[in-house]
Amino acid sequence: MRILVTGGAGFIGSEYVRMLLNSPAAVPAEVTVPPPLLEPSLVTVLDKLTYSGNPANLDPVRRDPRLRFVRGDICDPDLVDRVVPGHDVIVHFAAESHVDRSITGAAPFVQTNVVGTQTVLDAALRHETGRFVHVSTDEVYGSVETGSWTETAPLAPNSPYSASKAGSDLLALAYHRTHGMDVVVTRCSNNYGPYQFPEKVVPLFVTNLLDGQPVPLYGDGANVRDWLHVHDHCRGVALVQDKGRAGEVYHIGGGTELTNRELTQRLLDACGAGWERVRPVPDRKGHDRRYSLDITKIGAELGYAPVIDLPTGLAATIRWYRDNRAWWEPLKSHAAL
Template sequence: MRILVTGGAGFIGSEYVRMLLGVPGGDAAGVPAQAPTALTVLDKLTYSGNLANLAPVRDDPRLRFVRGDICDPALVDEVVPGHDVIVHFAAESHVDRSITGAAPFVTTNVLGTQTLLDAALRHGAGRFVHVSTDEVYGSIDSGSWTENWPLSPNSPYSASKAGSDLLALAYHRTHGLDVVVTRCSNNYGPYQFPEKVVPLFVTNLLDGGTVPLYGDGGNVRDWLHVHDHCRGVAMVQEKGRAGEVYHIGGGTELTNRQLTERLLAACGAGWDRVVPVTDRKGHDRRYSLDITKISSELGYAPSIDLDRGLAETVRWYRDNRAWWEPLKTAGHP
């Protein structure tokens, strides 16, 4: 089994690589995917890509790293041949950045995905796993989205991901390409770039700083440990049905205020460290995924509860300042 992982030096992609090569990130649960005989990482190493994320597996003889852009047709045409599976994590993913400048999101998430799909089709690649987000659905007041829910994205980021989802599924329906799409809820865990809420709050608090809380703090998200997300992706890679969408969730919904409360407690800080800020433009109120399909078809269930996962995540950032301090001092975020 020869696997190509795009964005494999990023937060989620690197967890997938470490997991497949035998270095589980957050749990001892068995890896629900066939071990690769060779694994190629294709990553542009933008601000959020980091070779240090692959340090635990850098000496594995199965691993090959290629630095490059998924929007580069010539490079993609060189890399794709010979792989049995493509797992596509590479994306611009930070909502706030998409609000201030949407062009990189459209370019990478839509055109980059199209470039990969064309190469997969041209070179007869096997399965194409397209990793997406619950944000493509917009916002839901009550209940949970099923996989056939209409897409209604509200940010440039989520709109670009919705476009890439539709492209991927269209290549299955038009060309018969073996495409499966996953959509996940909010990820957290080690190696997450400190612009996202959990690592931003944790690293600020560990440094004695303050943390920003959007609006009234009532926006609701479901929280998913990155290792559980990658276990779900591996199940879909192995056993998912071609042309289908699968939801991967964590099973714990919290308001942003409740999440802040937990992170303050984990870092030994009080509410005096919280600074209210103006709400994000177009801020979706609530996300919620129904995971019945992946649970009943593939046997998925989250294995890391939020209390344990947050405690282990805070401990990781406390113990790995050498990983995140250079990112903060370099001005990110």
């Protein structure tokens, strides 16, 4: 099996690549995960290496002869048309994903997430790629006060980022319905784990606390998120790649909902800090109050269940950032985070 992974040098994509090549660096040492589902003969990574794509994320598998790396933009139709042929599966992670950046400038999000997805879909259609896995987010649904979204819930995105992802989801599903392409879509909850660019809440708070710096908490801190370890997410994507039904959407969640205040408290405790280190900041524009995914479908059809609980996963993640300053310090310095 020959797999093309777009965005494979990013946070989630690189863990998927490491998992495919039997080196899942994000798995806590004390956790036993199921053996890999897939045994690829070739894994091609296509990544533009923007600020959040990092070739160092692939260091654990760099010498694997099955790995091929191509630096390039999914919005470049000529390049994509050269890379896609010869692959049996495309797993499409590449995306602009930071909500705050989308609020200050939406154009890159529309370009990458919508036009880029269309470019890869067109190439997959042209070259008759066997399966196209489109990786998306729970944010496409907007906010839910009670209960959990099922895969049939209407899309109601509230940020430019989530709107661009909703558009890409609809494009991917339209290629299935119009052209009969073997497309499946996954939507995940909030990921955390090693190798996450330190603009997102967990690595930003952890690295700030390790450096004795304050951490910014939006609004009243009562926004609720479901937390999913990146390796559990990647296992879910692999199950969908292997056995998901064409034209379907599958939710991948972690099963632990916390308010941002509760998450902050856990991180403060783990880093030996108190609430004097927390700096309230004005709430984000259009900040969704609560996300929650129903994962009944993927569990019943594909046997998915998260295996890395939040206390274990957070502790291992904090250890990783404590032990890997050489990875994140240059990133924070360059991005002025």
